[in-house]
Amino acid sequence: MPVTKKKTKKWSTQDAIDFYGVDRWGAGYFSVDKNGDIVISPSGKKEGPHVSLPKVVKCMLDRGMDMPVLLRIENILGSQIKTLHETFAKAIKELDYKGSYKGVFPIKVNQQEQVVEAIAQFGSKFDHGLEAGSKPELIAAISILENRNACLICNGYKDEEFIDLGLYATKMGLQCFFVIEIPDELELILERAAKIGVQPNIGIRIKLAAKAEGKWAESGGDSSVFGLNMSQIIYIIDRLKEENKLDCLKLLHYHIGSQISNIRDIRVGVMEACRIYDELIQEGAAMGYLDLGGGLAVDYDGSRTNEPSSRNYSLEEYCFDIVETITTVLDKSSTPHPTIITESGRAIVAYYSVLLFNVLDVSSYVPQPIPKQLPKTSNDLLENLLSTYKMVSPKDVQECYNDTLFYRDQARQLFKHGQISIRERAIAEDLFRHILLKIAKTAAKLQHVPREIQEINDILSDVYYGNFSVFQSLPDVWAINQLFPVVPIHRLDEAPSRPAIIADITCDCDGKIDMFPNGEGAKGTIMLHDLKEQEEYYLGVFLVGAYQETLGDLHNLFGDTNVVSININDDSSYEFVRELEGDSVADILSYVEYDVKAMKQRIKKFAEDSIHKGFIKVKDRKVILHMFDEGLRGYSYFEKE
Numbered sequence: 001m002p003v004t005k006k007k008t009k010k011w012s013t014q015d016a017i018d019f020y021g022v023d024r025w026g027a028g029y030f031s032v033d034k035n036g037d038i039v040i041s042p043s044g045k046k047e048g049p050h051v052s053l054p055k056v057v058k059c060m061l062d063r064g065m066d067m068p069v070l071l072r073i074e075n076i077l078g079s080q081i082k083t084l085h086e087t088f089a090k091a092i093k094e095l096d097y098k099g100s101y102k103g104v105f106p107i108k109v110n111q112q113e114q115v116v117e118a119i120a121q122f123g124s125k126f127d128h129g130l131e132a133g134s135k136p137e138l139i140a141a142i143s144i145l146e147n148r149n150a151c152l153i154c155n156g157y158k159d160e161e162f163i164d165l166g167l168y169a170t171k172m173g174l175q176c177f178f179v180i181e182i183p184d185e186l187e188l189i190l191e192r193a194a195k196i197g198v199q200p201n202i203g204i205r206i207k208l209a210a211k212a213e214g215k216w217a218e219s220g221g222d223s224s225v226f227g228l229n230m231s232q233i234i235y236i237i238d239r240l241k242e243e244n245k246l247d248c249l250k251l252l253h254y255h256i257g258s259q260i261s262n263i264r265d266i267r268v269g270v271m272e273a274c275r276i277y278d279e280l281i282q283e284g285a286a287m288g289y290l291d292l293g294g295g296l297a298v299d300y301d302g303s304r305t306n307e308p309s310s311r312n313y314s315l316e317e318y319c320f321d322i323v324e325t326i327t328t329v330l331d332k333s334s335t336p337h338p339t340i341i342t343e344s345g346r347a348i349v350a351y352y353s354v355l356l357f358n359v360l361d362v363s364s365y366v367p368q369p370i371p372k373q374l375p376k377t378s379n380d381l382l383e384n385l386l387s388t389y390k391m392v393s394p395k396d397v398q399e400c401y402n403d404t405l406f407y408r409d410q411a412r413q414l415f416k417h418g419q420i421s422i423r424e425r426a427i428a429e430d431l432f433r434h435i436l437l438k439i440a441k442t443a444a445k446l447q448h449v450p451r452e453i454q455e456i457n458d459i460l461s462d463v464y465y466g467n468f469s470v471f472q473s474l475p476d477v478w479a480i481n482q483l484f485p486v487v488p489i490h491r492l493d494e495a496p497s498r499p500a501i502i503a504d505i506t507c508d509c510d511g512k513i514d515m516f517p518n519g520e521g522a523k524g525t526i527m528l529h530d531l532k533e534q535e536e537y538y539l540g541v542f543l544v545g546a547y548q549e550t551l552g553d554l555h556n557l558f559g560d561t562n563v564v565s566i567n568i569n570d571d572s573s574y575e576f577v578r579e580l581e582g583d584s585v586a587d588i589l590s591y592v593e594y595d596v597k598a599m600k601q602r603i604k605k606f607a608e609d610s611i612h613k614g615f616i617k618v619k620d621r622k623v624i625l626h627m628f629d630e631g632l633r634g635y636s637y638f639e640k641e
């Protein structure tokens with residue numbers, strides 16, 4: 001589809017904001033100042049306190065924290081929790097809803113102790129609770145949650161030990177709910193509760209017919225592995241009736257997937273769940289809580305569409321739609337309004353972490369100048385390419401592009417069959433590159449640029465090597481093609497001039513970022529700045545607080561990055577509140593069962609043997625052992641001396 005190109009004018013920082021979509025995905029937390037630096041405003045408002053991100057980076061480096069760093073801005077977490085509660089409160093007030101709202105944070109979205117602790121701390125005044133999906137998560141939750149008005153939701157498969165832990169948490173006054181995922185869990189809960197002498201709070205997870213489109217579609221619908229179907233729900237009700245324990249059944253839960261990008265899917269889910277909730281009340285269950293699970297999406301690409309990396313609704317719309325739908329369904333039967341619970345994970349934590357890394361090198365294909373005299377060959381391939389080059393003009397960019405692709409392919413064929421030499425092929429490839437560059441330059445002046453010509457940048461792109469590992473720090477880029485906004489954190493007052501993809505330092509061909517948000521959908525390259533001599537170039541990958549940290553792995557033995565948390569004060573000063581040193585090489589090797597002491601012994605022995613056999617001198621042994629030691633102690637990423 002042809003697009004309209006703007007006339008070239010002087011680049012401003014506003015152009016950078018538009019170009020990288022900072023206002024579209026940044027939710028007010030990120031912007032660009034007049035120096036061309038990214039600024040962080042933890043209140044989500046420009047007038048509020050703010051700090052320059054490159055300045056924070058400088059302070060970190062001065063303190064000896066090496067790149068890559070995962071930077072957490074703690075007050076953004078606070079702001080996200082506050083906004084969620086305030087927006088639900090607004091919907092509840094305006095729609096005259098009689099129940100209240102309680103949020104819980106699903107620990108699996110970011111299990112790091114610092115994160116869960118910060119959530120409990122910031123969430124305390126809103127009675128924000130926790131959701132645990134496994135025994136370790138429940139143990140973590142009980143150790144952190146002190147607020148007896150907050151909910152503690154237990155999902156996932158439960159054994160006796162899990163249940164006992166939850167029952168004692170109940171006994172200590174925590175609002176702990178056991179959500180039944182499979183019918184058999186009920187008997188164990190009833191049995192253990194009787195033994196321990198406590199009334200359990202029981203919930204059921206239901207399987208909705210409703211499905212959400214997107215990457216987690218299979219979490220909902222008939223084929224989902226989680227939740228009870230209708231006849232299993234009836235079984236639970238009947239068993240509780242027999243035991244005279246229907247007063248323990250208090251909560252209905254469902255979760256139809258993460259990152260639900262279409263608000264209509266959310267509405268359909270709530271509607272179906274409300275009907276079941278209503279039926280449970282009619283059956284005599286106590287109820288009182290409706291838990292809608294997660295799914296509140298993050299607009300990673302800033303397009304505000306129902307694309308997988310976006311959402312076609314605002315937080316306000318989400319809250320109002322939920323409250324309104326519940327009211328509409330339940331008011332028909334005059335059923336009392338329940339306490340609404342949501343288990344938003346992604347939306348709470350995504351914004352508050354930024355991955356920062358320096359660019360180590362750039363590899364670009366700069367063709368040799370066009371030769372004055374083309375070599376004599378048995379065919380006119382090179383002449384054809386040269387005349388295509390000369391022909392490029394605004395009115396026939398597409399035609400020239402078609403021709404040059406044809407000749408390039410022909411060159412490769414002829415080479416394969418031994419009809420041209422490697423030198424001739426090199427000239428052909430260089431000419432091809434010259435033609436593309438000329439087409440791109442010519443097309444930049446056009447009003448309408450044909451689709452294929454817009455994509456020339458993908459072929460012309462440079463490779464920027466970033467000091468990080470996709471597998472460790474951005475696993476969803478690799479696993480599910482998740483889009484994250486990537487932006488240089490400085491120099492945004494200069495127009496970026498190089499189309500690029502970003503490769504990491506693992507030597508894996510999947511270790512790269514080659515999909516970037518582009519207003520609507522994705523594009524294959526990002527525009528970056530030329531590297532300057534003697535000056536580091538820093539990139540930030542934003543909105544990485546959800547799921548990325550623990551899903552990351554040790555591919556190529558790159559370990560956890562350094563983590564730094566800051567808290568920004570009202571007067572725009574800030575403090576480093578927590579620091580976590582990343583893994584050393586010795587740490588990582590021990591994760592994969594190497595015995596570091598034994599390794600040192602072996603290298604000593606081998607060095608000794610090498611002296612003995614005359615390969616090295618005694619003083620070489622000292623250097624080698626020192627290097628080996630330093631290497632083990634060091635950071636797994638590229639370090640500056």
Ligand SMILES: *Cc1c(COP(=O)(O)O)cnc(C)c1O
Pocket residue numbers: 106108109131155255257258259260293294295296343344345346347
């Ligand atoms: C993963 C999960 C969540 C979190 O979903 P988000 O979309 O990240 O908010 C909530 N509840 C359950 C049961 C989950 O499995």
